[in-house]
Amino acid sequence: MKEPIKQIRLLLVSNNEELQTLLQKYVNDLTVAKSEEEAKKQFHSSPADIIVCDLADSLEFCKELKKQAPTVPVIFIGPKDEDLLYEAINAQIDRYFLKPYDFKQLKKTLQEFETKIFMQKVKEYNTFMLHQYKNAIDSSNIVSKTDINGIITYVNDEFCKISGYTKEELLGKNHNIVRHPDVPKENFKRFWDTILSKKIWKGTVKNRAKDGTTFYVNTTVIPILDWNGDITEFVAIRYDVTNSVKLQEKLQKKERELETLNKELEKRVEEKTKQLRELNLTLEKRVECEVTKNREKDRMMFQQARLASLGEMLGNIAHQWRQPLMELGILLYKIKKLSSDEKIDEIYEKGTAILEKMSQTISDFQNFFSPDKKKERFNVAEVIKNTQAIMEGVLKKSGIAVNLQYEEDIEVEGYKNEFSQVILNIISNAKDALIDANPPQKIINISMKTSQNSLTIEIEDNGGGISPHIIEKIFEPYFTTKQHKKGTGLGLYMSKMIIEESMGGELGVKNGKSGAKFIIKLPVKV
Missing domain, CATH: 3.30.450.20 (PAS domain)
Structure with a gap:
């Protein structure tokens, strides 16, 4: 745990000054109670996210707290006693640390709880937002x-x-x-x-x-x-669009009526003109002039009616603004899949980038239903090759060479598509770094090594590396160095969640000899 825990409120029930001092270094919001009574008051006045109890004979107190707040993790520090441990397990105490306790292990446990609490809050927030989006759609x-x-x-x-x-x-x-x-x-x-x-x-x-x-x-x-x-x-x-359709039907009917009326009027005018021509040439001219005026008025009325219809239809078209965005994305993807031309790849990349910017504020609503995911065994090298092939056109255009080295084909169990997204995200970041640094030769090296029951994948570029003052922050949500490119700051955060939470592995980064080196470790089941 390299930084203080900022996301949780911790209640420490203990007289141990050393434990209090150590926890103060790693927990920003720490409340200390030196007795059970004081702890009860503190807990009821300001409920904690995690409770750490280090008082002698305080297991009953922990059991009472667990009944009151079953979702709050409780860590009990007690002696090595089988009966006491069995009683704690039955009471669903979350962790039991033996005295003398390992403070490093305690810190690691707190960090695990913090991650679970954070993910639960993210889940609740996303559910809350989805309900709002659903209500917005349902209401309009x-x-x-x-x-x-x-x-x-x-x-x-x-x-x-x-x-x-x-x-x-x-x-x-x-x-x-x-x-x-x-x-x-x-x-x-x-x-x-x-x-x-x-x-x-x-x-x-x-x-x-x-x-x-x-x-x-x-x-x-x-x-x-x-x-x-x-x-x-x-x-x-x-x-x-009932009103619009009915208005259009009325306009069409009106057009037919006007057409009939014009024809009848023309006949009547012709007849009247013939009669008037015989009487007076001047009067004939006046009648022709009046007929022309009447026709002009009819045209103006017709034009105004059509303009009113057009305005109504344009209003309805505006309501469908969101639909073409999705359809454009599908069309771009189909065009890309149907062509191997590098120019099409470039157009696809630019097009999808523009669509992403346009739909940035409405992007989380496309997955209302998210079916349960199932793990599968897949060939790691094959997935990396397929992912590399997706970016082949962009990498070649940027003058970037990708070298993949491995001794044998290794299969792991996990989520193939999500793992592909992690590789795609890391290679894309390396591409951007190489374009910015512009070394004489742009290279991305990918290597795979196995040891015992684990697989290590290293992805290293020669783009100059990551600044030391931000390297520890790049996996944080919404942290990005691509403001001018409108980066979301979620790519590496989600990559880490996929590798560590979904696939039980590890994802880290360090600076190599000439650039950044991302290291993925995955368990391998025989």
Whole structure:
């Protein structure tokens, strides 16, 4: 533990001055109670995140605290006594340290608890934010979900409001409950063919409400896939465009009426003109002039009506701003996958960078459903090669050579895609460092070595290394040196979480001979 623990409040119940002095160096928010009564008052007035108890015969007190706050970790320091240890285990005391205790191990335990507490708070915060995002979408859109057979599994209040049905009347029913009988069956066949092929469907749909009235919605249906790429459900997001469609229908009707009226008017004018021409040439000219004025007025009315329709339609288009961002990302990815041209790779990199900037403030809402992840065995060298291939065009364009050295193929158990993301993130950071430093030869060396039951992966560049005053901070969340590049500061933090929390390994960094060296250690199960 190189820095004080800033994220937790620790209550120390002890008369041990040495322990108090040592903990004060590593815990910013430390409360000390020298008796059980004092500890009770402190705990009730300002609940602690972790409790460390080092009072003789205080196990009963710890058990009482554990009952009151079962989620608060309790560390008990006591004598080597099997009965006492068994009693502590039954009371679900989180850690039992024997006297004399190992302070280094105590610090390590506190750090583990701090990490768990921090991750729980992150989880609670993310859940809180997701609820807000969901509420924001539900309050401004018409949302529904169905299973793969079209059976409704969720509707929001806006859906109930526009359809006239209650949630109880909709849940468990087929979505065709709101289908309008005027819509041809061929339309629905094309619709199902699209979404069952895992593509997004968009269009304006004519529906019928419970009371028989008609409403129109601009609809986007998105297939939701699991980790295996299979469809699990469909999410539909809609906007009410009933007024716009009805206005358009009225305008079209008005156009037809105006066209008919103009034709009739022209006939009447021609007849009247013939009559007037015989009477007076001057009067004929005046009539022609009046006819021209009337036509001009009709054109102006028609133009104003079309402009009003255009304004209404533009307002509805604005509501769909968020959808094209996602579709552009998909199109860029498809273009990249269909081409091996380096220029396409460059365009893809620039395009995705622009999309990331545009969607930075709305980026955490795309994964509402996150299915359970399953570990798998995968070949480490193969994943590194595939990851390197993804960046091959960018690396070659930047004049960067990547050397991969290993003695044998090693398989580990973990999350293949997440591990690939870690390698991609480290290589990308090395690329940026090499471009900034611009040495005569830009090189990234990757080596793999095995020893006993572990695999060590070293990724080293010759970009000059990391400044000593920030090297200990680069794994902290939101810490970044790329302000001018709009870095988020989460890449290395998430990489460390993936390696250490998800895969049970270690991720560290140090400066090598000519650049930064990232070291990944993973357990290898035979």
